[in-house]
Amino acid sequence: MNLDKxxxxxxxxxxxxxxxxxxxGLNGVYDFGPLGTLLKQNIRKVWVQSLKKxxxxxxxFEGSILGSYDVWKASGHADHFNDPMVDCLNxxxxxxxxxxNLEKPCTHCGKKDxxxxxxxxxxxxxNLGAAADEASIAYLRPETAQSIFINFKNVISTTRVHIPxxxxxxxxxxxxxxxxxxxxxxxxxxxxxxxxxxxxxxxADTYFDYWVNEREKFYDxxxxxxxxxxLKDHDKNxxxxxxxxxxxxxxxxxxxxKELEGVADRGNFDLxxxxxxxxxxxxVYDDETKKSxxxxxxxxxxxxxxxxxxxxxxxxxxxxxxGEQRVVLKISPKLAPIKAAFLPLTKKLSDxxxxxxxxxxxxxxxxxxxxxxxSIGKRYRRQDEIGTPVCFxxxxxxxxxxxxxxxxxxxxxxxxxxxxxxxxYLKNIIQ
Ligand code: ATP
Numbered sequence: 001m002n003l004d005k006x007x008x009x010x011x012x013x014x015x016x017x018x019x020x021x022x023x024x025g026l027n028g029v030y031d032f033g034p035l036g037t038l039l040k041q042n043i044r045k046v047w048v049q050s051l052k053k054x055x056x057x058x059x060x061f062e063g064s065i066l067g068s069y070d071v072w073k074a075s076g077h078a079d080h081f082n083d084p085m086v087d088c089l090n091x092x093x094x095x096x097x098x099x100x101n102l103e104k105p106c107t108h109c110g111k112k113d114x115x116x117x118x119x120x121x122x123x124x125x126x127n128l129g130a131a132a133d134e135a136s137i138a139y140l141r142p143e144t145a146q147s148i149f150i151n152f153k154n155v156i157s158t159t160r161v162h163i164p165x166x167x168x169x170x171x172x173x174x175x176x177x178x179x180x181x182x183x184x185x186x187x188x189x190x191x192x193x194x195x196x197x198x199x200x201x202x203x204a205d206t207y208f209d210y211w212v213n214e215r216e217k218f219y220d221x222x223x224x225x226x227x228x229x230x231l232k233d234h235d236k237n238x239x240x241x242x243x244x245x246x247x248x249x250x251x252x253x254x255x256x257x258k259e260l261e262g263v264a265d266r267g268n269f270d271l272x273x274x275x276x277x278x279x280x281x282x283x284v285y286d287d288e289t290k291k292s293x294x295x296x297x298x299x300x301x302x303x304x305x306x307x308x309x310x311x312x313x314x315x316x317x318x319x320x321x322x323g324e325q326r327v328v329l330k331i332s333p334k335l336a337p338i339k340a341a342f343l344p345l346t347k348k349l350s351d352x353x354x355x356x357x358x359x360x361x362x363x364x365x366x367x368x369x370x371x372x373x374x375s376i377g378k379r380y381r382r383q384d385e386i387g388t389p390v391c392f393x394x395x396x397x398x399x400x401x402x403x404x405x406x407x408x409x410x411x412x413x414x415x416x417x418x419x420x421x422x423x424x425y426l427k428n429i430i431q
Pocket of ligand 1: 187188301
């Protein structure tokens with residue numbers, strides 16, 4: 001299994017395209033095609049559902065992408081969100097200094113002529129309005145979390161939430177990565193799903209363990225192979241500037257064990273910083289102790305796109321059916337972009353099967369496909385490759401017995417199902 005196969009599948013079947021493709025492409029930026037968009041929608045949906053289905057109080061939030069310099073000064077990003085970079089003076093190629101051995105020559109041109117390592121701030125800077133002066137500077141957010149922190153007071157004063165509770169958000173983030181790579185793994189424009197869990201300091205450790213455990217259970221529930229997931233605690237010297245403790249949920253990508261999601265105890269760093277920089281009171285009143293305090297935060301942060309890539313890797317399978325090799329995405333039915341394909345055995349049978357397909361589609365709202373072109377074997381392979389859990393084939397017997405053949409993606413086993421029962425049959429597979 002390698003990355004090239006996933007990249008090729010994504011391009012071939014309309015999951016992902018290079019952004020600005022017809023103009024030569026934009027490095028580290030991608031567009032999502034029809035199937036990719038459905039997969040992303042499903043990823044967001046299972047994440048949201050996993051939070052809604054806990055017994056914990058969680059509200060949802062959508063912050064702006066643009067933020068003022070003050071926000072990022074207070075959060076520490078203006079000063080600390082840097083990666084060290086070096087350039088090869090000979091071929092001008094740029095590298096992240098911590099990812100290469102500076103004792104060795106440039107892997108691109110073979111010469112050893114490095115600049116000194118310089119700190120490079122990864123935030124995208126822009127100007128608001130016509131005047132490009134200091135006062136108009138704004139930044140595209142490098143993480144979604146800060147918009148939650150700066151709205152903490154707004155949320156508690158306009159809703160009925162009480163500590164402990166969570167604020168969750170899905171949204172775009174931007175990082176000017178020095179070397180975007182490994183396809184969707186490290187992008188310059190990506191999407192994050194973050195939960196900020198506000199609690200008392202004395203409960204932060206317990207909630208930290210609770211959320212690590214919940215997030216592990218989440219990956220199990222969406223069918224990710226257990227052996228490909230592991231936890232890695234950060235050493236003290238690896239911790240980000242805001243973090244007291246961090247555990248990464250790592251996935252075994254073909255290019256090694258890598259962070260998929262980070263769970264971090266951010267202490268009360270962010271709220272304290274924003275309170276002192278803005279001069280606004282961001283503490284909450286404790287009815288028991290009759291004192292005000294700034295709550296701690298436990299954060300769960302994962303990239304939609306990184307999860308997308310992981311889901312494809314985990315599902316990608318090559319096997320041999322009746323002596324023929326096939327590629328099959330054994331993706332959880334909950335995530336599958338297309339839930340079922342309706343295949344009339346011959347074109348002649350389309351007229352009878354199409355109204356059945358349309359009826360089930362309008363009743364369920366499921367994303368499904370009706371496909372008449374090519375041999376039935378070819379059509380099955382096409383659906384296997386995009387992870388469709390089940391295909392229904394309407395044949396000449398269907399006219400007589402009112403049944404279709406349901407063919408399972410994973411086992412390729414076939415069974416006859418009453419057309420009247422198709423909706424229930426499908427719902428049982430998808431739930
Ligand atoms: P890394 O060490 O891989 O750069 P990070 O520790 O900087 O990641 P966080 O700031 O913890 O990442 O971001 C939380 C999550 O957002 C990551 O676990 C990942 O899923 C996602 N993410 C971060 N940077 C990117 C990126 N450049 N492209 C895609 N997803 C990303």
